[in-house]
Amino acid sequence: MDSKQLFNIHKGKQFQDAVPEKSGHSIVAARFLNKLYDLSDVAPDNGEVEFIQINSPEGEKILLHSTAHLLANAIVKLYPNALPNTSNESEDTFYYDFNMKPVSIEDFPLIEEKMQELVQANIPITRKILPKNEIIKEFSHNKYKLDKINENVPDGENSSIYIQGNYKEFCRGPHVPSTGYIGAFKLLSISSTNYEGDVNKDKMIRIYGTAFPDKKQLKAFLLRREEAIKRDHRKIGQEMDLFTFDNERAPGMPFYAPNGAIIRNELINYMKELNEKSGWEEVWTAHAFKDIIWKQSGHYYKYKDDMFLFTLPNGDNYGLKPMNCPGHIAIFQRSVYSYRDMPVKYSEAGTVYRYEKSGEMGGLTRPRGFTIDDGHGFVREDQIFDETISLLKIIPSIFKTILGTEEITYDLSVMDKQHPENYLMSYECSSCGEKFMLRAAAQEYKCPACGSEQLNSDFSMWDNATENLRKALEELKLKYTEYPGEAAFYGPKIDVHIKDALGRLWQLSTIQIDFFMPANFDLYYIDKNDTKVRPVIIHRAIYGSYERFIAILLEHFNGKLPLWLTPLQAYIIPVSEAYNEYATEINKKMREKGIRSKVDISDGTISKKIKLIRTMRPSYILVVGEKELANNTLSVRNRKDKTREYGMDEFMGIMAEEIREKKIDQAF
């Protein structure tokens, strides 16, 4: 059935009455005049109704939501002191937060059994409209629900509760008609959280689960999830001998083995090429600075607990750099610049160190030491737009070239104007006319010159920067979503997020406009009137960090990287000892040409050698024997397990082209 098919319904009739016969459990809700309804609801007017199918995206959300309620119903029956808080649905999963003692996943079968009982009973899920005061009575035992009711229902008005047997829930719906609609579900994991995400508020436990119309879809989901876990970059990294972590001597700090260093260096070299083409100059900065620079930059006051700080025997206080910008600023400060010199753009593969908490660290996606392709452009305000345009052309080309991603979407994070005090911005004193910058949430709200508190906010710098970013995205017709409140305190920003194998979003590229550092470090250039003018800093990272980018690469390709990146480009196997010499000679020739190849002259069958080298994910496996020796050819096997015979020079030419063009797909 076409889910967009419409059916006539008359005012006062239940939507259920208009459902086509023999729909079974495939229809779970109705959309009428752009609003979703339970099937048991009555139509408020004559018109056409669209039915929501359980397998549609909206149907899946409704199913997950109803299963979350089913879980809550089971929980309060099994653990009478548990207080449900709220639930949430994402793609394929839901969670529900409870105030209760933690349970073990060993208790999941018991909970699932109770849920299954409720499904088997096919309990109707009904909606009841009540006045606010009666809803409050219903939930008087649960302060979390009372909060939600008071937040969402104006005094004197009505709202809805849902009833599942004797379990009641404050909810707007819609829901599946009865528990029998829930074909298959499974509890996935548990963790702790706090009420309203605030660590100072009540502890909650969060139970995750999933639900599907039938067991087949549930099984497929669990399989996908299992396969995704196998594509973990840490697992691939171990198999390919790329990197390791030494948690005794340097927790959270990756160590690159030769193979991993190859990938990293290829990415660094590619970034250097791009920098040269787009006017970014390579620089290098120290790793440890006296704490005065961190105090001047503001990192010390905001991130002191997350920095590696230490004191020398002579009493000097130092910190390892958590960011590269102060170092680049120090380079900028070594000279005086004319407006004609702008923009001045520095880039560095700069390693930074952050004391991430133990639960926050995670492989290469979030280590304690990582290297950013960190660029800082010192620009005139009128140059923000062009520089942003330039960067927004580089970013997608990188994703297309390396990952083959045709289109990426951007997050534009802007100021929350309801709370300007959270941001560094300009003010003008009403009393003396002084202009200055201030972050009201962290500094005294007064004029630094005369002490007056009558200050006028000046949003123009923020508005100008935000508008430049927005215009740049629109000029290039890039897809973006705006996020009020997500800006950095010092300026608006554009981010690119990419999913890892588990579907988690990680920030890679970023472009950030910074008014704060130029002010803090008193940076300036000289304009045509011989006047000092404050520049703006554009922070930019294209990969984000090498570590995180490598992690995404490994999971994206399951380790089978494009030829230019792959550590083992060719693996040579002789069919018997008699051809060891020939194979060794081929290896020599290839290495002389810069191809990363190896020869396997160990004992063992061809089949065994091919099978075992798979975990290294070589691009090509070359088998040579009598035939190849006679014809000066190679028997080439690619990653799709196809084999083809090539002349030696011909194939080395093919590889050279594949490397030079940074091709993602193989030659055949």
Next chain:
RNA sequence: GCCGUCGUAGCUCAGCCUGGUAGAGCGCGUGCUUGGUAAGCACGAGGUCGCGGGACCGAAUCCCGUCGGCGGCUCCA
């Protein structure tokens, strides 16, 4: 940091619930096989069962503490 979960041979994992004997595959070593594309055959070595403490005649197994990995929360320049 908080909740859950896990830690056993070089690697991947059984064994733990219900205490008594430490196992499998791969890898590694030796011998044989000398071969044509997803692991040839035989034999062998290899273990502080993360660490510390405890109840017990006795602990890989039960209890407590602790270190670390993973998932989630929190935080993210």
